[in-house]
Amino acid sequence: MALENLNNHLNFSGGPGALPEQVLKVTQAAIMNVPEVGLSVLGISHRSDWFRDVVDETENNLRELLGVPRDYHVLFLQGGSSLQFSMIPMNLLHGSKKTAEYIVSGYWSAKAVPEASIEGEVRVVWDGRDSGYNRLPAAEKLVLSSEAAYLHYVSNETVEGVQFSYLPGMSDVPLICDMASDFLSQPIAVDRYALVYAHAQKNLGPAGLTS
Incomplete structure (x- = not known):
């Protein structure tokens, strides 16, 4: 489905938060091909430098938004x-x-x-x-x-x-x-x-x- 035809309504139920349209567009493109890598995001190794950079950026963003001190660890775990x-x-x-x-x-x-x-x-x-x-x-x-x-x-x-x-x-x-x-x-x-x-x-x- 083209994003132009998608009704991206806000979701106030107990489910996933609605993502901005720009994020959806970048994600859609990355499923086919991450430009700087030349591979689908679904086929990139979790041990690659690119994926490590994504994790590091996410951690840094969390630290900045929440003011997480450097003596605290930020863990990303599977499961809810x-x-x-x-x-x-x-x-x-x-x-x-x-x-x-x-x-x-x-x-x-x-x-x-x-x-x-x-x-x-x-x-x-x-x-x-x-x-x-x-x-x-x-x-x-x-x-x-x-x-x-x-x-x-x-x-x-x-x-x-x-x-x-x-x-x-x-x-x-x-x-x-x-x-x-x-x-x-x-x-x-x-x-x-x-x-x-x-x-x-x-x-x-x-x-x-x-x-």
Whole structure:
């Protein structure tokens, strides 16, 4: 289909963000032939200098947009954010002999708890189920431990429509946030977090990547 005949409407549902027409045009051309390489983008090696430059540029853009300090790593991983429900406790809870704390504020944060429980002890410090997940806890209502492995929360629950307006947690406990639905929608204090993760599908384009 020619792009001139494409109705590129904005998408306000829980799916991929709409890409600008210019990006779609460049992508369309690159599928046939990347000019400086002479190959389709679908046939270029992931070990090539060209692909390395694409990854480096993407990382630098993220660092600039979010103010990511140089002592923080930027990782591009396969899978969606839900994969991190398992990978985070595998790396930060398993074998630690500590308890991970979770705020359950809606559908997505509730899904993270069972996966973490496989790897170690989990304590839900607040659960909004009884109220239908229509509100968030006040900061002073959270009873937290300074000995926790980490505190995990979801910044914006898309199903219920509740979004944190403050950073929960204690300064001496690693803070982990699933920002899948509001990543790059506003500035964040990256240095207040131990780990932030999000998938490209919500705001950045098509699915298939977590950063």
